[in-house]
Amino acid sequence: GENVEQHPSTLSVQEGDSAVIKCTYSDSASNYFPWYKQELGKRPQLIIDIRSNVGEKKDQRIAVTLNKTAKHFSLHITETQPEDSAVYFCAAVDGNQFYFGTGTSLTVIP
Amino acid sequence: DTEVTQTPKHLVMGMTNKKSLKCEQHMGHRAMYWYKQKAKKPPELMFVYSYEKLSINESVPSRFSPECPNSSLLNLHLHALQPEDSALYLCASSSALAGSAPETQYFGPGTRLLVL
Numbered sequence: 001g002e003n004v005e006q007h008p009s010t011l012s013v014q015e016g017d018s019a020v021i022k023c024t025y026s027d028s029a030s031n032y033f034p035w036y037k038q039e040l041g042k043r044p045q046l047i048i049d050i051r052s053n054v055g056e057k058k059d060q061r062i063a064v065t066l067n068k069t070a071k072h073f074s075l076h077i078t079e080t081q082p083e084d085s086a087v088y089f090c091a092a093v094d095g096n097q098f099y100f101g102t103g104t105s106l107t108v109i110p
Numbered sequence: 111d112t113e114v115t116q117t118p119k120h121l122v123m124g125m126t127n128k129k130s131l132k133c134e135q136h137m138g139h140r141a142m143y144w145y146k147q148k149a150k151k152p153p154e155l156m157f158v159y160s161y162e163k164l165s166i167n168e169s170v171p172s173r174f175s176p177e178c179p180n181s182s183l184l185n186l187h188l189h190a191l192q193p194e195d196s197a198l199y200l201c202a203s204s205s206a207l208a209g210s211a212p213e214t215q216y217f218g219p220g221t222r223l224l225v226l
Contacts, residue, residue: 032212043200043217057176074131089152091213096160096204099150 002027004092006101013080014109021104023090024072030092033066033073039086047088048075076107080108113137116201122224125191131221133184133201141183143202143215144176146195153200153217159184164174191225198222 003026003089023033031052036044050057050064051071057064061080066073077084085108090101112136123129131140141160145153157176158166165175173195175187184201198220206213 030165034214036217037141043219045217046214049214092113095168095212096206098143098155098215103150103152105150 002092002097002099004090004101006090006104008104009102010105010107012107012109015080015082017080019075019077019080019084019106021075021088021090021106021107022072023074023092023101024070025092025099026071027092027094027099028071029094030078031101032093033064034091034093034098035064035075036089036091038089043091044057077106080106082108082110084108094105100105114201114216116199118223120219120222120224123134123188123191124226127191128171128187128189128223130188131169131186131199131201131223133186133218133220134182134218135203135216136182137203137205137216138181139205139216140181141204142178142208143204144174144184144186145200145202145217147198147200147220149198153186157186188223191223193225196223196225 006023034049037047038044061078063076088104092099117132144156147153156170159178163179177185200219200220202215204215
């Protein structure tokens with residue numbers, strides 16, 4: 001089955017700096033890669049996703065890059081704000097099976 | 111409407127109780143999921159229903175029993191739970207089915223379960 005690794009497990013940045021979270025996956029059949037943000041006590045919410053036929057996608061301050069050959073994808077958050085503080089999960093998806101990374105706890109220091 | 115709803119929000123139960131968690135979506139999604147999540151850990155898949163039929167059961171103990179009465183509803187029946195079953199139980203739905211192009215999974219707000 002699929003194995004998704006996510007790094008780092010914790011990340012602290014100063015407000016205004018950039019944050020990068022990286023994930024690797026093992027199964028080349030995975031072809032959809034969403035990122036979820038989960039604030040304390042709340043549900044995971046989709047923030048951005050990318051499909052295997054695209055190398056990069058951007059939505060305002062958030063971007064995701066995908067390298068299918070190397071089987072890794074990354075989340076980039078620019079101009080971080082305190083409200084970006086949360087746990088972020090990547091996932092690799094094959095059909096209707098979601099395989100989640102272990103999560104990154106991001107803290108943005110004002 | 112991209113909302114999945116869950117009831118109750120919180121549940122405290124003893125080890126001999128029987129209770130049920132409920133999930134509802136009206137997005138026409140044909141895949142529905144139950145996940146268990148511990149604090150700061152990723153969601154762990156428990157069950158997947160496709161077209162109201164159980165398609166994936168990730169070796170979950172029999173004290174958890176899922177039910178899909180119709181395409182909009184998903185229940186999780188709980189009986190004789192253990193304290194280690196205390197967690198956030200998340201329901202999710204997706205328009206994707208096995209063998210089809212994957213689609214976004216939408217999560218409900220979860221039920222926070224405490225087993226005493």
